[in-house]
Amino acid sequence: MPMNRRANVTGDSGMPAKNQRRIRSLETGGAILEAMAAARGPVKLRDLAEAVSVAPAQLHPYLVSLRAIRLVEQTEAGLYRLGPFALELGLSRLREQDAYNEAIARVGQLAEETRMMVALSVWGLHGVTIVHVKEGPSQIHANVRVGGGFMMTATATGRLFAAFYPNAKTEAAIERECRESAGAPGLSIDMVRYRSQVEEVRRRGFETTVDAPVPGVSxxxxxxxDYSGTMQxxxxVMGPTPLIDLRQDGPIISALLRFTEGLSRDLGYGAQSSDPAQ
Known part of the structure; x- marks a missing residue:
């Protein structure tokens, strides 16, 4: 059975070196649990042994002890999987996580890396609502402030929520913007084109805008x-158009995706079988 990652229990743990006494057997147990989590399902003893680079005979006593404390359980077919206590630990960790606080703690690093303004938004009573703004060294002439919002149809953030937030929440805001723009010169919304844009956002996982809705700002x-697959x-990331590189493989998009994917991973997000926008 293929594993997603290997863990060498006899070598360096990957942790920073510290002048503290360490219990190697606990680190070995952690490597075993990490490999089982990466397997995403019941696994054979020999496959697990290969993943952690130990002989099956050496691995078995660890599994006996892990079973005793319900971190591991064995199926009727003799395969091994994470046990109920592992689930309890995971849920306890997730309950302590808060997307907003975690993002606040990290957003300064993203602003420093990109040298651009970074805004955090959530879904509020009136649609996409800005809850935090971290200024960058590059000043922009745009009204981006805490408590303000992003339009669903004219901004990258709005289309992002249209793509990934539950449709039951976003459709009313989209329809309201369509009604308000109807008949206004140059503001009418082409819904066929808009729906196509939203589908493209869902496909590639991010969105960009250039000189819109504010000229000179991109x-x-x-x-x-989070762990349930819900967009939180x-x-x-925004800045002056001449200074912000929005190529998909450029430094801005790369830094942004590292940030959001890393935070999502820490909030428990994994492969989801359902579409969160439904």
Whole structure:
């Protein structure tokens, strides 16, 4: 059975070296649990032994002890999987996580890396609502402030929420903007084109805008998901158009996706079988 990652229990743990006494057997147990989590399902003893680079005979006593404390259980077919106590630990960790606080603690690093303004947004009573703004060294002439919002149809962040937030929440805001723009010169919304844009956002996982809706200001936005697959935050990097590189493989998009994917992963997000926008 293929594993997603290997853990060498006899070598360096990957942790920073410290002048503290360490219990190697606990680190070995952690490597075993990490490999089982990466397997995403019941695994054979020999496959688990290969993943952690130990002989099956050496691995078996660890599994006996892990079974005794319900971190591991054995199926009727003799395969091994994470046990109920592992689930309890995971849920306890997730209950302590908060997407907003975690993002606040990290957003300064993203602003420093990109040298751009970064805004965090959530879904509020009136649609996409800005809850935090971290200024960058590059000043922009745009009204981006805490408590303000992003339009659903004209901004990267709005289309991001349209793509990944539940449709039952976003459709009313989209329809309201369509009604308000109807008949206004140059503001009418082409819904066929808009729906196509939203589908493209869902496909590639982020959105960008160039000189819109404010001329001279461009932006990129990406979502943060929690363990249930629900979008919790939108993270938007924005700056002067001549200074912000929005190529998909450029430094801005790369830094943004590292940030959102890392935060989502720490919030428990993994492969989801359902579409959170439904």
């Amino acid at each position: 932006a990129a936005a990406a979502p943060v998901f 935050l939108g993270v938007t």
